[in-house]
Amino acid sequence: MTPDFSELPACGARPDEAQILSRFHYAARQGGLRHALPTPYGGYGDGFAALVQTHRRLGEVSRDPGLVLALNAHLWGAVFPVLLYGDDFQREHFLPGLIAGDWLGGHAITEPGCGSDVQAMSCRAEVNSQGYVLNGEKRYITNSPLADWLVIYAKLDGKITAFLASAEDRGCRFGHEGALDACRGSATGSVFLQDCHLKTDRLLGKIGAGAQMIQKALELERAFVFAGIAGVMQWQLDEVVKHSRERRSGGVHLGKHQAVSHRIADMKLRLDTVDLWLNECARLADAGQRLTLASAQTKLYAAEAFLQSSLDAVQILGASGLETGGSMLVLVQDALAGRLFSGSSEVQKNLIAALLGTGDAYRGRGSAS
Numbered sequence: 001m002t003p004d005f006s007e008l009p010a011c012g013a014r015p016d017e018a019q020i021l022s023r024f025h026y027a028a029r030q031g032g033l034r035h036a037l038p039t040p041y042g043g044y045g046d047g048f049a050a051l052v053q054t055h056r057r058l059g060e061v062s063r064d065p066g067l068v069l070a071l072n073a074h075l076w077g078a079v080f081p082v083l084l085y086g087d088d089f090q091r092e093h094f095l096p097g098l099i100a101g102d103w104l105g106g107h108a109i110t111e112p113g114c115g116s117d118v119q120a121m122s123c124r125a126e127v128n129s130q131g132y133v134l135n136g137e138k139r140y141i142t143n144s145p146l147a148d149w150l151v152i153y154a155k156l157d158g159k160i161t162a163f164l165a166s167a168e169d170r171g172c173r174f175g176h177e178g179a180l181d182a183c184r185g186s187a188t189g190s191v192f193l194q195d196c197h198l199k200t201d202r203l204l205g206k207i208g209a210g211a212q213m214i215q216k217a218l219e220l221e222r223a224f225v226f227a228g229i230a231g232v233m234q235w236q237l238d239e240v241v242k243h244s245r246e247r248r249s250g251g252v253h254l255g256k257h258q259a260v261s262h263r264i265a266d267m268k269l270r271l272d273t274v275d276l277w278l279n280e281c282a283r284l285a286d287a288g289q290r291l292t293l294a295s296a297q298t299k300l301y302a303a304e305a306f307l308q309s310s311l312d313a314v315q316i317l318g319a320s321g322l323e324t325g326g327s328m329l330v331l332v333q334d335a336l337a338g339r340l341f342s343g344s345s346e347v348q349k350n351l352i353a354a355l356l357g358t359g360d361a362y363r364g365r366g367s368a369s
């Protein structure tokens, strides 16, 4: 059954860290992190279609792309990599706490010097007698300032490799630097690694498997991160329809002006198309089929749709849509972020073209492999 999230703790336009965490924990308690995951670790043992429904509902109630992003970074960045690549010990140790939301996770790929081009990362790992030593810096990492565990990608002998690190590890700091003024319902920050010592049991997956693991994590993230945001778009559309029925201009309701009603029709079409793409991704994932092309198409379409609909909503609301701290204005900023996180719109186009056998074969976040 889809939870109704009706008791989600309230927050203003700029939630503090305690509010961010309490909303995440509430969403987790309602089962927001349990879909499409096996029951032995606390999952529901159901599929991605149920996940889409629950996340959509959470987005509609919360109207908070930041909260949606926090859940998705946690799920695709930490939970699924541990499930798919962890050994028995790692699954048993990490999954129950992560799936219950007792631990907050995420993944750290981006660095000050590289974002789209993952292969250009300069974070380094070396082997020592007890495990690994990591050095480098990560930036714009969702959940980082509040995280218990992050999956951190670094190059070992020139090959991208994944590690599990906590803020309590010696030489590791999860910081606020690089905080973003978008998706404010999540905390975004940095990771600093200075001779960070990790024991051998913190290696996640095989040495050198990191690039593939990133592709898999991003494939899932691109497919489903807009499920919650579709719920936000539903609320946005409902608000605009309401306003167009109440506000009058030229002796009639705004919606009677075709220029306004056509804008609303476009918003509805975009939202329904996003829903169709989400359901298609869920269908493919539940059938165990590859998502590479469909998830890139979904992310590209949904990110652009969210931005255009957010601009349309502000236009229909007139100056009231630009009031300081107004929800619709904040969504424009969040929608700009939506074109960047999980790989930018340009990178999705590179990937789609590469999968069709044309365009530049791109080696970074857009890799077709």
Ligand SMILES: Cc1cc2nc3c(=O)[nH]c(=O)nc-3n(C[C@H](O)[C@H](O)[C@H](O)COP(=O)(O)OP(=O)(O)OC[C@H]3O[C@@H](n4cnc5c(N)ncnc54)[C@H](O)[C@@H]3O)c2cc1C
Pocket (backbone or CB within 6 Å): 073, 106, 107, 108, 109, 110, 114, 115, 116, 117, 139, 140, 141, 142, 143, 180, 182, 183, 188, 337, 338, 340, 341, 342, 343, 344, 345, 346, 347, 350, 362, 365
């Ligand atoms: C809200 C938010 C949350 C984020 N959370 C995380 C996280 O949890 N973990 C994490 O690792 N990262 C995270 N990121 C970082 C995100 O993945 C990067 O912003 C994204 O990959 C783009 O990298 P960049 O910002 O360095 O831009 P750049 O790579 O410097 O790109 C700048 C511009 O150039 C374009 N461009 C770059 N290369 C190409 C190309 N080959 N072809 C065409 N155009 C190109 C891009 O599309 C973009 O428009 C987050 C970002 C945001 C905004």
